[in-house]
Amino acid sequence: xxxxxxxxxxxxxxxxxRIDPRTNTLVRAGVxxxxxxxxxxxxxxxxxxxxKYGGRVTALSMGPLQAEEVLRRALGMGADRAIxxxxxxxxxxxxxxxxxxxxxxxxxxxxxxxxxxxxxxxQAIDGDTAQxxxxxxxxxxxxQLTYCMAIDAVDLEQGYIQVQRKLEGKREIxxxxxxxxxxxxxxxxxxxxxxxxxxxxxxxxxxxxxxxDNLDLDPAQIGLKGSPTSVRRIFAPPARPGGEIIPGEPxxxxxxLVARLVQMKIIADK
Amino acid sequence: MPADTAxxxxxxxxxxxxxxxxxxxxxxxxxxxxxxxxxxxxxVELAGVLLGQGVAGLVTEAWAYGADKVxxxxxxxxxxxxxxxxxxxxxxxxxxxxxEILLLGATSLGRDLSGAVATSLGTGLTxxxxxxxxxxxxxxxxxxxxAFGGNVMATILCRRHRPQMATVRPRVMPMPSRQExxxxxxxxxxxxxxxxxxxxxxxxxxxxxxxxxYLDRAEIIVAGGRGVGSKENFRLLEELAGVLGGTLGxxxxxxxxxxxxxxxxxxxxxxxxxxxxxxxxGISGAIQHLVGMQGADVIVAVNNDPQAPIFKIATYGIVGDxxxxxxxxxxxxxxxxxxxxx
Ligand SMILES: Cc1cc2nc3c(=O)[nH]c(=O)nc-3n(C[C@H](O)[C@H](O)[C@H](O)COP(=O)(O)OP(=O)(O)OC[C@H]3O[C@@H](n4cnc5c(N)ncnc54)[C@H](O)[C@@H]3O)c2cc1C
Ligand SMILES: Cc1cc2nc3c(=O)[nH]c(=O)nc-3n(C[C@H](O)[C@H](O)[C@H](O)COP(=O)(O)OP(=O)(O)OC[C@H]3O[C@@H](n4cnc5c(N)ncnc54)[C@H](O)[C@@H]3O)c2cc1C
Numbered sequence: 001x002x003x004x005x006x007x008x009x010x011x012x013x014x015x016x017x018r019i020d021p022r023t024n025t026l027v028r029a030g031v032x033x034x035x036x037x038x039x040x041x042x043x044x045x046x047x048x049x050x051x052k053y054g055g056r057v058t059a060l061s062m063g064p065l066q067a068e069e070v071l072r073r074a075l076g077m078g079a080d081r082a083i084x085x086x087x088x089x090x091x092x093x094x095x096x097x098x099x100x101x102x103x104x105x106x107x108x109x110x111x112x113x114x115x116x117x118x119x120x121x122x123q124a125i126d127g128d129t130a131q132x133x134x135x136x137x138x139x140x141x142x143x144q145l146t147y148c149m150a151i152d153a154v155d156l157e158q159g160y161i162q163v164q165r166k167l168e169g170k171r172e173i174x175x176x177x178x179x180x181x182x183x184x185x186x187x188x189x190x191x192x193x194x195x196x197x198x199x200x201x202x203x204x205x206x207x208x209x210x211x212x213d214n215l216d217l218d219p220a221q222i223g224l225k226g227s228p229t230s231v232r233r234i235f236a237p238p239a240r241p242g243g244e245i246i247p248g249e250p251x252x253x254x255x256x257l258v259a260r261l262v263q264m265k266i267i268a269d270k
Numbered sequence: 271m272p273a274d275t276a277x278x279x280x281x282x283x284x285x286x287x288x289x290x291x292x293x294x295x296x297x298x299x300x301x302x303x304x305x306x307x308x309x310x311x312x313x314v315e316l317a318g319v320l321l322g323q324g325v326a327g328l329v330t331e332a333w334a335y336g337a338d339k340v341x342x343x344x345x346x347x348x349x350x351x352x353x354x355x356x357x358x359x360x361x362x363x364x365x366x367x368x369x370e371i372l373l374l375g376a377t378s379l380g381r382d383l384s385g386a387v388a389t390s391l392g393t394g395l396t397x398x399x400x401x402x403x404x405x406x407x408x409x410x411x412x413x414x415x416x417a418f419g420g421n422v423m424a425t426i427l428c429r430r431h432r433p434q435m436a437t438v439r440p441r442v443m444p445m446p447s448r449q450e451x452x453x454x455x456x457x458x459x460x461x462x463x464x465x466x467x468x469x470x471x472x473x474x475x476x477x478x479x480x481x482x483x484y485l486d487r488a489e490i491i492v493a494g495g496r497g498v499g500s501k502e503n504f505r506l507l508e509e510l511a512g513v514l515g516g517t518l519g520x521x522x523x524x525x526x527x528x529x530x531x532x533x534x535x536x537x538x539x540x541x542x543x544x545x546x547x548x549x550x551x552g553i554s555g556a557i558q559h560l561v562g563m564q565g566a567d568v569i570v571a572v573n574n575d576p577q578a579p580i581f582k583i584a585t586y587g588i589v590g591d592x593x594x595x596x597x598x599x600x601x602x603x604x605x606x607x608x609x610x611x612x
Contacts, residue, residue: 012418014418014419014421017421017422019421019422026422094394095395096392096395099389125418125419126417126418127417128397128417128418129395131381131384131385132385133385134353134386134389137353138385138389143469143470144354145470146353146381146382147378166378166484167378167475168378169477169478169479169488170477171475172472172476173472173473173475174471175471176469176470176471227394228393228428228431229396229426229427229428230426232412232425233424233425234423234425235423235424237420237423240569240583242569242582242583243582244586244587245576245581245586245587245589246587246588249590250590250591250594250595250598251598253590253595254588254595254598254599254601257586257588257602258599258603259602259606260586261568261570262607264568266567266568267490267546267547267603
């Protein structure tokens with residue numbers, strides 16, 4: 001029986017987020033909110049482990065009330081219950097504060113039944129930091145296994161999990177002690193189709209909400225106050241320079257281009 | 271409450287020297303170059319931190335790339351990288367020697383380690399920076415980074431906590447020149463480790479550089495689109511990828527045509543890539559494709575339509591039939607990359 005928690009974040013579909021060049025503010029109007037794509041794979045992984053080893057999957061999200069939607073999505077995918085952490089005092093949390101709040105919630109769940117595995121996405125596609133997973137692992141003292149692309153085995157008796165981590169041009173096979181926190185990449189699995197009955201059940205399910213008082217949090221560690229980093233300004237990225245057409249017939253143009261690239265040392269001599 | 275540590279004697283700029291099996295991630299040297307400028311702007315020392323087993327030989331390298339001082343911790347437990355002992359070693363060094371800035375490469379290892387270390391220290395961490403400057407008035411580190419998939423840039427400060435920590439994207443900061451005879455100070459720090467605290471055992475590391483599943487980590491990608499016309503024609507792209515040690519990629523149109531399997535697709539519904547060089551061959555440049563590859567350092571477009579939108583964002587373009595241009599590129603790379611007499 002594996003006790004598993006999956007952290008899911010609601011994010012804007014970032015392909016459509018833009019900066020208003022006059023005001024330098026984010027234009028989010030009309031941008032659809034979705035489940036962070038990596039987190040969907042994390043839910044899938046947990047549900048598959050449950051099918052194999054038995055256990056329970058709890059989906060956990062911190063965000064405004066509308067983040068309920070991503071929790072329903074997780075329930076539709078097979079999570080057993082969902083908890084939304086929502087409080088105005090959480091607003092403005094950076095990754096240090098976010099990992100504090102999520103870790104406290106997981107500790108609360110562990111007091112019911114000890115948690116064996118926590119899943120996070122590799123990173124959220126809005127904040128893009130990849131820092132919340134390691135933050136939670138550190139706070140809980142769990143084995144930290146990032147960039148998981150395969151789960152080879154879980155052995156509850158021996159108390160370990162073996163995974164494959166996706167590194168630069170290589171994969172690392174590593175066996176870590178339970179409890180562990182995994183952050184996952186999309187290669188880990190293919191998402192299953194959602195069945196209609198499951199979706200209906202998810203739509204009707206009750207979602208537990210916890211606020212700051214339910215979690216007995218130190219007010220100095222949450223929200224803006226608990227966040228050592230602050231965003232001084234945001235702006236649009238500089239336009240890509242480019243557009244240079246190399247003239248000449250194919251062979252001559254190819255020779256010029258290759259000479260340029262070789263000179264830039266961007267393609268290494270072998 | 272993480273303590274307010276801004277004014278409690280934290281001084282100096284540190285760079286974590288990332289090595290695996292004695293091989294240093296080039297971003298570490300790039301960071302010594304960037305760190306040198308920050309240290310000079312602040313009038314403080316630049317130090318490298320080297321953790322591992324049997325890595326003392328790298329100390330002179332760190333001096334040569336600009337470190338005034340190198341902190342070295344060696345232990346068999348630090349041989350293969352595991353988060354817990356590395357994090358503990360780095361946290362202990364920071365607590366003892368108190369740097370005001372700590373930089374790591376935004377590699378898998380650097381991002382894995384930095385998140386753990388910043389949390390233990392209760393300080394701020396800025397992810398994947400592309401620019402670092404010092405505000406002369408406040409002496410604060412201005413950390414600029416892309417977010418929202420590169421659609422937004424943000425400048426982040428860590429005002430009241432030390433060290434100010436950041437990971438920095440590889441290949442953004444210039445590689446500093448190596449000063450052969452430059453020497454610095456070595457501080458060897460003894461710490462006791464035990465294997466159990468690692469909580470994990472590395473079983474095997476498998477090199478698989480040119481596989482499509484590593485597209486997001488590939489340094490050179492030769493991608494083809496509908497313009498390539500057939501599965502057979504992809505052979506020409508494969509040959510180009512072959513001379514460069516690169517990986518193939520594809521637009522959705524090419525995947526839908528069945529010329530390459532779906533894991534090769536680049537773009538909004540495929541993989542986001544950030545190679546050194548991205549070749550877009552017979553790809554028109556639809557926005558859904560561009561969002562997946564516009565982070566490449568250099569984009570080369572080959573297309574027979576001079577009006578193709580891809581040319582607007584390409585660093586270099588060649589207008590022509592790829593059936594002539596691509597083999598010419600392959601032949602030229604062969605010729606110009608051939609090991610010469612020097
Ligand atoms: C433009 C911009 C730049 C920023 N830069 C930084 C920065 O450099 N450093 C910093 O500390 N903060 C930064 N932040 C704040 C940061 O985005 C928030 O703290 C956010 O709550 C978590 O970070 P993330 O989105 O990067 O998540 P990541 O760390 O990338 O998320 C990884 C995984 O953690 C889990 N997770 C993350 N958030 C939640 C949640 N709310 N609920 C459930 N699970 C979750 C998910 O499983 C997710 O896949 C920035 C914010 C903005 C708007
Ligand atoms: C929701 C959504 C998501 C999408 N996601 C993705 C995605 O992830 N990735 C993606 O790629 N697309 C995606 N698309 C599709 C995208 O809109 C384009 O249709 C697609 O990228 C076009 O592929 P292409 O450039 O290969 O083909 P085309 O647009 O047909 O371009 C072919 C090009 O080849 C050139 N050409 C023809 N013959 C030659 C020759 N002999 N020599 C040289 N050049 C030649 C032509 O001039 C033309 O520019 C998505 C679309 C939607 C709606």
